Amino acid sequence: MKNDYEIFISSMNTTIVEIVRTKGEQAESAGRAAYEHPLVVRWCHWANAISLFVLVGSGLQIFRAFPSFGDKIPQKDLLNWPKAFAIGGWLGGALQWHLTFMWIYLASGLIYVGYQIFTGNYRQVLFTHRDIPGVWPMVKHYFFFGTKPETKEAYNPLQKHAYTTAIGLGLLSVLTGLAIWKPVQLSALAWLMGGFHWARLWHFVVMWAMLAFVFGHLIMVVLHGWNNFVSMLTGWKKDPEY
């Protein structure tokens, strides 16, 4: 009996089971469930979410020390971010949080990407040319009350686009961060971004782009309801749409 589902859990692609009320021949259907998120993906998702939260909070506290991208003399502040929405209390404290959680962020990202590539599970999220035809119908559905296109897999083309973009932003956040942290040892990387001064701006811009993704992501999580949310905890999504 155990093997019944153990086999499917180990399968990297989506696995669907039928949930039944009683065992035996006359089992009554109680719905279906799909195994969408392997354990490693769930670990990385939550470790990444926590570290992103800390990095944004501490990053904004670091930004408070010089809230500008212009000259120091004279200094024109771009944005006075409230201390209450920052982490670390002061510049030194925020740097401690930032320089600690950047490793957790990096590790969760590397493990996630490595796992997805190694297992082939990346097909679940990677936006490719095959997804392009499905973009417009989804846009019509989301923004212009169009009928919902039929789904055959865990993520629709727009979701894939969003997740692929977020992964790209994750990579950019690391690269711009490295250029700020090590503008001398990684001077070539900093040079690509226009030097330390510009790399600092790109790092800031990438953060807001990432926050825009998170904002949309959280709205969609709320709209899609409990079963969808639970799937990122247990891996199993009850009553999938496919």
Next chain:
Amino acid sequence: MDPKEAETGSRERVESKALSHDSKPEPETSEQSSEPQVLATPKLDVESFTRLSRRELLKVAPVLALGVFAVPTVQEFLLKKGLGFSDWASALLFRRGHAAPVFADADLTPFEKFPINDYDVDDPGVIFENWSLSVSGAVQKPGEYKLEQIQALRPYRQNTRHVCVEGWDVIGRFGGARLSDFLTMIGADTSAQYITVRCADDYYESLDMATALHSQTLLCYEMYDRPLTREHGAPLRLNVPTKIGYKQAKYLTELSVTNVLEKVGYWEDQGYSSFYGL
């Protein structure tokens, strides 16, 4: 495509072809596709599914270990460890032969726009006539060194970026003697780990030996081709383009070569990075 339809065989039949994501989108003309994506949907009773879900939920629990960062006493310890790890990685990344970018004169920040940062006073009132650099520690020739002795060493000038931990940066022109030349002059044991300095305003700092020996690390007595002004650290300051700004101490009065750091630096001892190499 109805899973139940496909499931005409025995209940024991559990083989399932998972939804294949790389399969080409098939035309929607026929329900009876020649390559059904789902051969069978295995059954799982409600209780087993609940058990399975709980078990999978528990497996995610290790991520909650990050919650220890919320415990105040542990938090301080862990953040110190995290910072220490970053410093360790920074030291690994440091390359002796790699020079910090240098800039054309046209890129220089105007002297008036070069910020004056200090933790106490702009001018600690050094009396230049009486000034000397007091050298001690693992050196063959300890004692007092006058500015003329340092200026007698081969001078170097460099346009390098000065990066403050706060986030601003300027490109300045610095002139002085290489710290490595000075260390040779005083017969320093360069196998020692650290250089420490003390300042007229009671600021103090330290450098790892690899950075101290770097060719761009200067005992700086000139900025913008003129003698250092008092606000910028006259008569002698450090200029270390491979380090963050707070490492570049001003108004130097003492220099020591040592293997033991009782204190790292004024800001470091309050929680800033000890290494902070750029």
